[in-house]
Amino acid sequence: MHDPGIYALIQLMPAVLRPSGWALWAAVSVLDDLADRRDAKPSEREARVEAWTQALQRDLAAGTSTDLIRHALVDTALRWHLDLSSLRGAMTSTREDVRGRRFADWDEWRAWCNEAVVPWVDQLRHLFEQAGAPMTLRLDRHNDYEQFVDGAQLTDTLTDLSADLPQGDLLLPHEALDAFPGAEDDLRQGRWSPATAALIRELTALARQWLTRPAMTQGMHPGAATVLDTAACLMRAQLDAVDAAGPTLLKRAPRPSLVARTRILAP
Secondary structure, eight states: OOOHHHHHHHHHSOGGGHHHHHHHHHHHHHHHHHHHOTTSOHHHHHHHHHHHHHHHHHHHHHTOOSSHHHHHHHHHHHHHTOOGGGHHHHHHHHHHHTTOOOOSSHHHHHHHHHHHTHHHHHHHHHHHHHTTOOOOOOGGGHHHHHHHHHHHHHHHHHHTHHHHGGGTOOOSOHHHHTTSTTHHHHHHTTOOOHHHHHHHHHHHHHHHHHHOOGGGGTTSOHHHHHHHHHHHHHHHHHHHHHHHHGGGGGTSOOOOOHHHHHHHHOO
16 A cells, blocks of 8 residues: 555546545555465355455445445545445455465456456546546547556566465466466466476567557546656556565565656656
8 A cells, every 4th residue: 555656646646536546456465465365264265255245245335334445435436426336356266265276278267357446446447437537448449448458467467476376376367478488487486497487488578568548548638647657657667566576576566666656757
């Protein structure tokens, strides 16, 4: 919840939307934290995610909550007339992540991404629309939008390798891993190798390609376009940090340098 990139992006939102932006981000973060708690058994983590999800449904029906994050989310839904029912599937996906995931190919990986990530992004789009700064997508730009979301998820997956691997999670498709023999075993053992390095280079290049969608924001409201374009720049800087990390990628999450962030965010 203290990601400086997220803080900067929310600060770029229209001031009236910032509390709601924080509410959505806080909800994503608390669910991820409940699912990732290493001090609890998988069954306990699943139960905690489900309990939080069920509590949100009750709070939405009541129009308030004693939990600060759910209260902020309920307030956002009421204030901006958001239908949060689409988030149920995303929350279920987060709960099921606890059991571990394996993907045969990119199609399976994208299906997971669409289930777990797209509903949250769509809520952000609806929020901008209700505030009069729509993230309107031309019909011929929906593929750009889907690839942008894929690029964001792949960037997050690569960044989180050091946290996911010790838990037995390697959230990359076998289609990608099999192209670099030995890379999967090396990653699961926490070993940096030529195969691992080549795989990471290939995947950061792919994520950059997916994130570079300049046509996606053409004709969009300037406020929404600025947020999306800046997000793309920050994620490409994050991918640069992943590439530069080398073996330390498997020990800690890399972050863009202050110089890189300042270059992107300076007025």
